[in-house]
Amino acid sequence: MKKPFPRPAIGTATLSLLALASVPAQAQAPAPTLKEITVTGNPLGATDLMAPATQYSGAGLLLRSKTTLGETLDGTLGVSSTYFGPNASRPVIRGLDGDRIRILANGGGSLDASGLSYDHAVTADPISIERIEVLRGPGALLYGGSAVGGVVNVIDNRIPREPQFDEQGGISGKADLSLVSGNSERGKGVLLEGGNQRYSLHVDAFDRHTSDAKVPRDLNCTKAGVTTRSRRICNSASEVSGGAVGGSVFFDNGYLGASASNYRSTYGTVAEDEVTIAMKSNRYAIEGEVRNLGGPFPSIKGQYSQTDYGHTEFEGATAGTVFKSKGSDFRLEARHAKLGRLDGVLGFQAESNRFSADGAEAFAPYSKTTQSAVFAYEELGTDWGKLSLGGRRESVQVASFGNPRVARFTPASKDFTSGSYALGALWNAAPGWQLTSNIAYTERAPRDYELFADGPHIATAAYEVGNASLTKEQSGNLDLGAAWKSGGHSFKVNSYVSRFKNYIALNQTTGVTRNAEDGTVNPVEDTGNPGFTAAGAEFKPLAEFRYEQVRARFTGIEASGNIRLLEGASQVDLALRADVVRATNLSNGQPLPRIAPWRVGASLLWASGPWGTSLGFDHNAAQKRVPAPPVGATGAYTLWNAAASYRVKAGAATLLWFARLDNLTDRLAYSASSVLTSTAFPKAPLPGRSLKVGLQASF
Template sequence: MNRKHLPLHPLAAALALTLTAPAHAGIAADAGDPHREAIRLDALIVTATPLQQSVEDLARPAEVLAGEALDAHKSNSLGETLSRLTGVQSSAFGPGVGRPVIRGLDGARVQVLANGLPALDASTVSADHANSIEPFLADQIEVLKGPATLLYGSGAIGGAVNVVDGRIPQRVPDTDSGLSGRAELRGNTVSDERTGMLRLDGGGGNFAFNASLLSRETDDFRIPVPAEAGHHFDDGHGHGERLENSAIRTKAASFGASLIGERGFIGASYSFFDTLYGVPGHAHGHDDDHDDHDDHDHDHDHHDEHEEDVRIDLRQKRVDVRGALYQPFAGHESLSFRLARNDYEHVELEDDEISTVFANKGTEGRIEAVHAELGGWRGAYGLQYGRRDFSAEGEEAFVPPSLSRDLGLFLLEERDFGAFKLELGGRLDRVKIDAEDEPTAKFDTASFSLAGKWRAGEDLHVLFGLDRAERAPTAEELYSDGPHLATRSFEIGDEDLDTEVANRIELGLHWHHGRFDAKASAYHTRFSDFIYLADTGEEEDHLPVRQWTQADARFNGIEAEATVRLAENAQGTWDLRLFGDAVRGRLRDGGGDLPRIPAARLGADLRWELGGWRASLGAVRHARQDRVADFEDASAGYTLVDAHLAYHWDVGNVGWEVFLDGTNLTDREARPHTSLLKDLAPLPGRAIAFGIRALF
């Protein structure tokens, strides 16, 4: 990758300007600025649900990453940022791509949202396509586990991830100066990272605005072992210590403004996301055929091969409009709408030559109405429409151009019966896919959900859930036909695929008493007509042929987490967190295990705070994954150790913070089983991130 440094001096200057910010410049208004003081994560509002409740109040499994925890674990990718949450791992397709894997499901089964609307990128088309959302600009990230289809359609049958960044303000900053924000500069030793970020929130009267800017550049990152599994460094002079073609360059920016009154608001934003990243271990080989091959003297028994670096140049421009009216008419608390229009394109480059161009022009609209309590029931209903105009042109256009449309109607209701809370939900969708030179595909899906919470005592809550969710096949699953080098296969779709049906049951416990807080859940999901990519054992164009097919499957999993306050005295506050999760996905009727199911994990974090200081030390053990699908190799277990140190101080009303974050401190070889590149691209070696933040 071109390693010319990005101009970070404007961001550095912006950070320096905060030194001269007036003393009365207030603290960021959004979410009460979680950096200034400790916050209770269970008190954070989950905006991905129409009723916008706290995590503690929800009867459905959900988690929120915010505040200091989000600062400590922000990464280049969304999946890696969330990977310390129970039940969530990353697909890990190189440093530029890390999509969330929720309870063993990802891709077209996990809906990634930006402020409640789909990201509208092409990340579900191929494993090497990145999400077009920048985690560093997030205020909080919400994870809905289990089917979220009743809220967001069939693409959320495995869950949803909502990134909240406040780009359309909903209130005027409560500061004397009318301006607040944050800025950050950071580096990282493993990849020579250079990142700068600036965010401003301002306004006055009935007007508010938000502006953000991010710039990041990294070199190829260092690895503790040779890239290809089973190989060894050939000498001690540093050969192979960097993963070739793993550099990243990213720019992102947005500007939004709102008019805000006592009875509602209306606002709009414009944003762009631009990233250029290498796909490690993904060089294309071109054999040189020689008739006199046997007449030449070769040291290695293979064809001469020219390796081409493969990079992806991704750009997305997006316009969002959002508004709400409070007490719009009798019997209703609010009426809101969201609308997004995007222009997405990414170019796959081979040695700087254009190979394939993927484009997606998408529109998404959503209207929600929250009604007042009626017969003890409180709820919301709404309508959602989506349109995706997708095309792929070039050497690797294995999916034909298509136009996909989705119209959904949903209803969510809840009621308290004293110690018992009940939630009911349902959604109907009509999906239509028109692909070039292919018959039109139409699907009608219906999803229903029942969840409950029993307050068995002041300290103990019992949760249960029953869901029946349906997912319509995607254009990729229906119409793929050609070589797909990201998955190193020749993919063939099946236009006769039917809807996928998931029936889930879950039981959870949440116990909190004094210094202890613990939660655990177990779930079982039975899929009818589960869609997956099956290896046929045949070859086409020297690639294994894989067919999109359907079969019944089941997923069983458990998650647990416990936190205990060990001490609180003059030496500081000490907390210990223990967590673990495991999931197994199998085809029913003895069909064997499914591919790329995450390995079981156990982890621990010790956290300390005193005055402006905070620190933590943690480790996560990823077990060996030997329950593998046909033609899939087992993955070795590994342990990752991390540590974090930060110091916060105030100058007037400006908060400053310096930080030092270490990951993979023991420099271990780590190859996640969720990654298609696990045998070609290990995770980075020992990394030390460092930097400074300003909060004003």
């Protein structure tokens, strides 16, 4: 597969960066210091957020970065991972996954097929990310009903929003190199930015290769009819590369920028020993903002992106099912003039996406989904805190065009009009104390595959059948929080409950199987011709699963704290964290599947001058609360980890050396939120002990 950014290009760029580090300091005017905010949490840019939020950047992100977005965020309060091996995972927030979690790229839609299937990777590699913002709960309804669980915003600065240099101009950049022992990972990335007060240019490239991941038990691997055993996850190797160019022009009252980026990945699916996915995604974006306009709308911001995504699933060297998605996202926000203490934004969003799947595992038809929405967010400042009110009205059209190669798909169309509303409050109850509350009502239109699926889905070991009679999913949500801070000491706790009137669940049909080859109900193997049915189709029975609507409830608590044990030339902190979520199908009283158990963790952090170290653990309780018949249950496990970093100046450059040791005790563990624990046990445990070492050079 041809790579747009070959390794020699990255090496050349890295050498160029190191050479540029020797440019005299006066030619490198430092970027102005900007206050870091969670932009997805508040479109007005406020730092006091009513909805629970977390952000990672700089060394903090570097030290927790893994091969997928889901695994990078796993362990964040309320966040687990769909973990489909080391190469594909999406975040699970408060027990909700798939298309109930909205993944954004710089605040705009990130369009791929990762929500369709657990083995489809997110088209964002942590090696190229500068900051990740996570907003938990329904406070993110401004981004659509698909954000009922929360929002993950991936920020890469490919379209700079502020000047980084003064009128003399300058250049900055960084290079990352890393090695990982557990999967022989070799990762590298380079970023360069230059310009002055009137323009800024950006270029980045990255490349990463891994081999099969080591685990603490022997596993079978069958290729070309030969079965071997080793302590590695079979078919978990990967190759990832990509990059981008972008830039912005700044004027007195705003900016206009554009970027073009690509992502390429080839990786094993781990559920099938000889199936690999070759993925590609090209994304083009334009963004701009005009400020200080005066009148009723002092500032207006717009962004548009277009994504061309596709991947082919190879069985050995033979191309199998081909998935394609092409879509666009447009968003316009206007901030209105303040009305006394009332501040807010009004907006419009439109999204369109065409999807197709061809091959033996084309379980969803050709389709086109379009949506348009208007939204508003208002904040009222008070002497004791503030109030917020948000609302969104959305129109969604889902059209199925059938599939010319699959007779069982027939054309159909569904239209939905949904509304979502939220009310929040923040109270500065006492010095150092803040209390928050959020109440929301959210509606989500069904996705194309939930409505029209009809075919074998090997990633879930199921024959999936959609339901064209599905109505929009409705939920009521309540979140209560308290936070306290005094010097280096802090504490936060949030409790929540979400009740769904008609949650869309994929449930097994009792006593029904389907033949993966032709969809025959309860197929019978021809005794005179083993491996085939009487009709001559290959005999591949799968349990039938149908999309149905049930009443459901999600409840949980998240708590974290920091205790400053020592302050002075050296600083020692004890960081504590714990969370739990319970999800129940109220229609039958059964637990919902793939829910993380209660978790607790602690880390001891020491910092002194250029040095930083940490030692900690995360304990996952046994998950016995699973649907009947009991599948997907997991045992308890504790994973220990350690990290160290050292920062030093080398001329105009800053060098950050770092090391991270994961799963110190080489503990065997299985993820309760991974479908593989139910469908492909014991093929894909969590990775065993691994050591990551690296260097980041920046100037």
